Amino acid sequence: MATASTSAELREQNRSRALALVHESGGSLTRVELAELLDVTRTTAAALVSDLSALNLILEHDADPTGRRGRPTTNISPHPEGPVVLAAEVANDRITVAEVAIGGQLKNRKDVKLESGDPAEAVDQLDQVLHERRANLASNCAGIGVAMHGLVDDDSGLVVQAPNLGWENVPLGRRLRQSHRLPVKVDNDATLGALVEAKRGAGRLARTMLYLRSTVGIGGGLVFDGTPAPSRRGWHGEFGHLPFGDTRHRCRCGAHGCWENAINQLALAAAAGIEADPVEANAAADDVLNRAKAGDAEANNAVARICGILGRGLGSLINALDPEVIVLSGHVQRLYETDPATTVDALMSASMRAHRQSLPPVRSGVVEHPALAGAAEAILTDLIDSPTRLLAPN
Template sequence: MSIISGASTSTAADLRRTNLSRALRAVHGARGRLTRAELGRELGCTRATVGALVADLTAMGLLAETVAAATGRRGRPTTALLPSADGPVVVAVEIATDAVRVASVGLGGHLGDVERAALRSGAVPHVVGVARDVLDRRLAVVGPRCAGVGIAVHGVVDRTTSAVFAAPGLGWADVEVDVVGLLGLAGARWAHIDNVAHLSAVAETVRGRARGVGTVLFLHAAVGVGGSLADRGRPLRGRRGLAGEYGHLPLGEQGLPCRCGGRGCWETEVDQVALARAAGLSATPATAAAAAADVLARARSGEPAARRAVERIAAGLGRGIGALVTVHDPDLVVLAGHGADVLAAAPQVVHDAARAATVPAHRGGPPPLVPSALGVDGGLVGAAEVVFDHLFDTLFDAVPPRTAAPSAAQPAEGAR
């Protein structure tokens, strides 16, 4: 009898934890405020169950209710559910080629207090030092509400070790940089590090144009070109997390030397450095963003030389996209960063080149090709979402059936 009773208790506890997690995920991922009825429909729960979940999450300091917009109907005013302003916070960090950015992200996924610190060089000690200073200041502000740290790097991250072993835009090659450890996060807080393209793909499927889409090809260009293939919101990272290094496919026509040590890589003909070169400018990884922006601005004003340079890059970008569409057959292609800028500047050139580079089966109905909805913030948003995903999986592990739950600060401190 005791065995049956114990099993029932365990089942009830597991069900409660699962429902709490699902409810908090739903509120976190909602495009707007949810009513109790809408939450019930999404979870497939009764009104009584929804009421109990809302009460529990409110008591934990994770949820708040407010009066919803008036509907004009008689009866009690409808309330709307929204994340608590005092709930756990994820600190998101982006290490790019020219700067380090940091943001505080609360439940609901909105970036707050975004700070940018410029990099004077790509030397590992300098980059890590700037990142650690920015991160330490933010952690001091967030305090015990910190649920973890997500880090997006413009480089190659080995998922088996979490080490960055290449970041060509920073000049990192044949290295193994333990960024998590050097930032003082090993064993202190739950931390996740990944390539910016993988994390931007996560962000786009959770909060951007790829939400609810099956297979998404995401391409992020700046200094270099990276990407990710996401299936139902999950990036396909490969054995070591190296999938999506599309910029190093031999799709270039000129056989130009690449920062990776190879020749003829696709990114040598389509990234920001390539655009500057096509316009007759000399640019380094550190100056490429400004140079590319200048060329795009002159092209918009009608300058013929700049326009020709943009169209040349657009044709190379489209040609590579067409090849990738042939390989992956995605439902949607999303461009971010420099790629989105080139698409906006010469959309017809990109589309025509992409269509011409696909097999005939795709030419009549190619997948939509759209710019990212999140722009430069995709890496920060994705870095935070991965940590929140872990948090939702673990936050309620210690919550027993219908007993007092921990405060919002407790799971934040205990996250790993």
């Protein structure tokens, strides 16, 4: 945010800071707490609250009637009829859409089967699904955020390569902007998940967070002080395509020996002797993990084998990136939670002695549906940065 030079700019900056606090509190804050956190007088806080209420961004209501807080104040929460962002995630077999308002809660999440493997038809379907959802919205739509399982040019929203969908150079961002005339953000699902997990999840307060998320493929990101680590085109974090797997195996990305093929749901099912179809991969992996938790020896062996490969990769990433905390989401999180001992043993065996003395903690992600939440967060951040400018009537 730029430094304010006029009193109007300063007031807008304070509105933005107040709205950010309401958003990050996840729902509820008192007016007295807001004044303290902003380090402004109660009169100034009251004026900011009044501005943001007039914009339908927040709602002020009576505080806890028990009066435990000792002095009269009011609670401030995101306005129930405030603007929402439509967030979508395109996976290899489905489109998931939800509404996300200030405060970050997801509402009305719904899966729709992806009708076609053809990129142009899939984009048409996504566009249609978004229009239908917008037509039924009770609130103002502030923009659209889309999480893609692949490499994305995050400025234009061009999907450069989505290996599991078979998409290459699909101009998704441009198409949605033209169709909806709204701010549109398209980015990689793991990059978006990493950002939201760093901002208000398991990586909060850590300066460097290594994030690994697996759905069908495995992606990730390194977040530094709340921002993705810089890279040439924003394509860093494709940790699933590091050659920690069997080099005889060619991955759909074009490389050989990719890690994700050695630890994904299909690999876990195969380790337990199940030849699953890709569409049944999730169910097959869940079955193996559930059997392992119930004490089935064969399933436990399969989980241990895959956790060994997961742990060795994590140890290598610690050597390469020296993160303060590692956050896991999706299938890799479930693997780790099922057999943390084997994962950590393998992680130790792959990490340099200097790292072993002080390993970064491995945590489970806490943000629900991180890709959707992250896709919305990008648009919400712009809204929070300049609430009046973005909501002023044209």
